[in-house]
Amino acid sequence: MTDATTAWAQRWQSFKAASVRGFHAYANWLVGISWKRFVVLAVLLMTASGVLQNIPPFSWTYTRTVSLPAEPPPPAAPEPPVGSPATPSAAKPAVRADKPTAGKGSGVEIVIDDRGVHISPRAKVGASAASAAAELPSTAASAAPLVEIKLPPGATSEAVRQAVEEARQDIAQEVAEARADAESAREDARQAGLEVAREARRAAADLRRAARRSADLHEVSLGEFLPSLAMLWIVASLIIKISYRKQIQAEAQAAQAVETAEAESLRRQVVEARMATMQAQVEPHFLFNTLASIDHLIEVDPRRASQMQKNLIALLRASMPTMRETGSEGMRSRDLGRELAVIRPYLAILKVRMEERLATEIDVPEGLLSAEFPAMMVQTLVENAIKHGLEPKPEGGKLLVKAEVVHGKLSVTVADTGLGFGRAASSGATAGTGVGLANIRERLQLLYGPKASLTITENPGGGTRVTLAVPYKPLQAT
Numbered sequence: 001m002t003d004a005t006t007a008w009a010q011r012w013q014s015f016k017a018a019s020v021r022g023f024h025a026y027a028n029w030l031v032g033i034s035w036k037r038f039v040v041l042a043v044l045l046m047t048a049s050g051v052l053q054n055i056p057p058f059s060w061t062y063t064r065t066v067s068l069p070a071e072p073p074p075p076a077a078p079e080p081p082v083g084s085p086a087t088p089s090a091a092k093p094a095v096r097a098d099k100p101t102a103g104k105g106s107g108v109e110i111v112i113d114d115r116g117v118h119i120s121p122r123a124k125v126g127a128s129a130a131s132a133a134a135e136l137p138s139t140a141a142s143a144a145p146l147v148e149i150k151l152p153p154g155a156t157s158e159a160v161r162q163a164v165e166e167a168r169q170d171i172a173q174e175v176a177e178a179r180a181d182a183e184s185a186r187e188d189a190r191q192a193g194l195e196v197a198r199e200a201r202r203a204a205a206d207l208r209r210a211a212r213r214s215a216d217l218h219e220v221s222l223g224e225f226l227p228s229l230a231m232l233w234i235v236a237s238l239i240i241k242i243s244y245r246k247q248i249q250a251e252a253q254a255a256q257a258v259e260t261a262e263a264e265s266l267r268r269q270v271v272e273a274r275m276a277t278m279q280a281q282v283e284p285h286f287l288f289n290t291l292a293s294i295d296h297l298i299e300v301d302p303r304r305a306s307q308m309q310k311n312l313i314a315l316l317r318a319s320m321p322t323m324r325e326t327g328s329e330g331m332r333s334r335d336l337g338r339e340l341a342v343i344r345p346y347l348a349i350l351k352v353r354m355e356e357r358l359a360t361e362i363d364v365p366e367g368l369l370s371a372e373f374p375a376m377m378v379q380t381l382v383e384n385a386i387k388h389g390l391e392p393k394p395e396g397g398k399l400l401v402k403a404e405v406v407h408g409k410l411s412v413t414v415a416d417t418g419l420g421f422g423r424a425a426s427s428g429a430t431a432g433t434g435v436g437l438a439n440i441r442e443r444l445q446l447l448y449g450p451k452a453s454l455t456i457t458e459n460p461g462g463g464t465r466v467t468l469a470v471p472y473k474p475l476q477a478t
């Protein structure tokens with residue numbers, strides 16, 4: 001069981017990795033094509049899906065059964081209302097004789113005279129029966145009789161009763177016949193309503209059965225999903241093209257930023273290596289020349305030889321930490337006091353060698369000795385000033401190293417009264433290649449950017465004036 005689970009897990013991991021690779025490949029392809037080409041491909045995909053619907057096997061069809069909900073029971077046929085004209089009221093008699101209400105003039109009058117029996121509506125009567133009797137002829141003459149039974153002349157009361165009984169029987173028979181006719185008409189109307197309701201239910205059932213037969217069997221094509229699938233694919237591709245392009249752009253920007261940072265770091269390391277190499281190349285020559293001078297002075301002037309030896313020891317003591325510092329941070333975090341600790345013995349040794357031809361001045365306030373300053377830059381400027389400006393000049397000259405704070409920046413100036421920048425070649429001396437100044441500019445750009453500057457001008461008293469300006473910051477604050 002464990003082996004099977006492991007095998008399935010490995011297959012799933014392989015499938016997932018292949019799917020991810022395929023997705024990234026497709027997304028990269030989408031990002032690589034233009035929007036115009038994407039639209040053309042989308043139209044071709046929709047057209048191809050429509051064509052494939054009519055080509056086997058996508059044109060094959062199958063029948064699908066659809067179940068409809070159960071039918072509700074048909075409504076019952078409405079019964080005719082009880083109070084309809086076709087339904088006679090069994091509780092209401094066909095003929096009814098009401099007793100006149102006292103004080104009212106409604107009702108009927110039954111009059112029997114020599115002309116027969118007369119039944120007519122009662123006329124309004126006065127306060128006494130006499131006035132009613134007086135008005136009887138006019139009332140009988142003006143109102144039409146409801147039922148009139150004519151008697152032969154000279155009929156007796158027995159004949160009258162017999163005639164009334166016959167009339168009652170005739171009326172009852174007519175009422176019974178009318179009631180039977182009404183009941184028969186009501187039954188006929190009910191049967192007709194039931195028949196109409198049955199016909200309506202039968203027609204509705206036929207319609208539902210026809211609709212069910214047409215809905216239960218539905219013919220489905222195998223390729224009817226192709227247009228919807230093609231549209232879904234196009235929309236998904238559109239989303240991938242937009243989102244993946246932004247992701248690639250972000251990754252490209254991040255990679256470019258990392259590459260730029262690495263390039264800047266590598267560039268800084270190369271510049272520092274160049275400076276270290278230049279120092280390693282210059283210092284051995286200077287050391288050998290100094291030792292040769294000491295050896296010569298031991299024989300002719302031991303006192304001066306001893307002083308030169310002490311200056312050389314001071315120079316080496318100040319230079320050794322710089323030689324051991326190989327990292328860029330160590331080269332950057334030097335303070336101006338350490339730079340001057342190397343320059344002072346260096347100038348003292350050169351003064352012994354050049355004697356009266358070299359005059360030096362160092363004008364640096366005590367408070368600026370702790371200011372941060374890039375390593376080896378002042379030393380490089382001093383070496384260039386002596387080598388290309390003062391030493392080739394027969395009468396020599398003066399070298400000035402000055403530091404001050406100007407507009408929030410530490411400004412260090414190295415000025416000489418030598419041949420001047422660019423004039424050493426015309427006088428037959430070595431003019432230099434300018435590599436040292438180029439390295440200084442590149443280091444300033446890497447360390448401070450546009451906040452630092454290197455300015456080379458002509459010294460008013462003759463010679464060259466080089467000024468380095470960096471942001472002023474005491475080393476203790478870093």
